[in-house]
Amino acid sequence: MSHTSGVRQAQKEKTRRALMDAALGLLEDQSLSSLGLREVTRAVGVAPAAFYRHFRDLSDLGVALVEECLSSLHHMIGAILAGQDGDEERIEATVDAVAEHVRRYPAHIRFIARERHGGVRPVRQAIAAELDRFADEVATAFCPRLPAESWPPEDVRMLAEMYVDHMVMTATAFLEAQADHSEAADERRVAATARKQLLLISLGRRHWHDV
Amino acid sequence: MSHTSGVRQAQKEKTRRALMDAALGLLEDQSLSSLGLREVTRAVGVAPAAFYRHFRDLSDLGVALVEECLSSLHHMIGAILAGQDGDEERIEATVDAVAEHVRRYPAHIRFIARERHGGVRPVRQAIAAELDRFADEVATAFCPRLPAESWPPEDVRMLAEMYVDHMVMTATAFLEAQADHSEAADERRVAATARKQLLLISLGRRHWHDV
């Protein structure tokens, strides 16, 4: 039988985590396609050859990072969608949640923003697939709130994509506003803009049947 | 006196253009921070040292590419803002213009999308500054159309940023839809979604005073 938590497997997992964490750290100043294998192993303190015990290559590690970074975002989205408040309350909660998420996991957001259109195809595809799943969830969560006669499935999908894209956009804006040598006022300005933009979308959504 | 179009200066300009074009081509499969100086000169057919006659380093070339790529976008925006049609006509014209622009200059859009959050700071800053100028133009173009009592300058700015971000978003969506091994239906779907999203924003804008 194969133990799932032997001393050996635990050490391997630990090294794997260290590689991923080191890579995420190094990726704050460069993009994945320029990250070096030796660079990562050097930061962890293991031999270059050890890398191959965990990942086929760097784009393999990148895909693993996508899952990690977007699963943390996924939890945040789930919490927001679970809330049953009105429009204004939900907007407030959403912007606050995004701001705190960026504050807690800045490297995650930077990685997603940077590699979403980056130079490594498998990573791009992994991010796109995951964001598509997010849009699905948003769509199914919004479905019961929208009158079915004026909201065909494709329109609901359009709205959901808009929310997801806006969330990513807002997160990267927070990231820049929270960067070193930025003032707290920048962050408040980003939050105010995001709230207004979400309100604008809400207004458009309420009057969608007028068309 | 210094001639602006001597035989010598013309040849220099030619090599400079060749370097920029070669770089833009190579950047379709990787990002700027992984692009090699020798790689670029090899593609052009000149010695590596010749590069330094034109650019300090690769991020310098990147900034030059930003100006080139965004100036072509800038012309497109100007043409759209000059149109005096109604909402639906403007939406139609905008989406068509973006689609054709992406079809004509796919490498430009890819570069902007990839390096907007990429690993080279000076390039990021150049893109951000230029997109900020775009938002300014959109804001001043929309200002006379909006009732001043319900549209303070910050709200106009918020709307303008939303339009600019949505345009970049739409352009990258077209880029993926026009990629090899994609069907024409994908492009039509992107166009339909973009039109609906712009319509949603228009509806929100019309009811902004309700708040």
Add this chain to the structure above:
DNA sequence: AAATTCAGCGAACGGCTGTTTACTGAATGA
């Protein structure tokens, strides 16, 4: 207790990198 697995090591490999140097020779200016 003996056999096996396997994460990590150290060394070596050919190849590519950015940058500097002194140079050539055609376009330019006096």
Add this chain to the structure above:
DNA sequence: TCATTCAGTAAACAGCCGTTCGCTGAATTT
């Protein structure tokens, strides 16, 4: 016509890269 400028060259530099190899020794299995 003669001197100067300067875009592009060829060669060399030290340094880093990804990848492969056989090996070690502790955790695991039999």
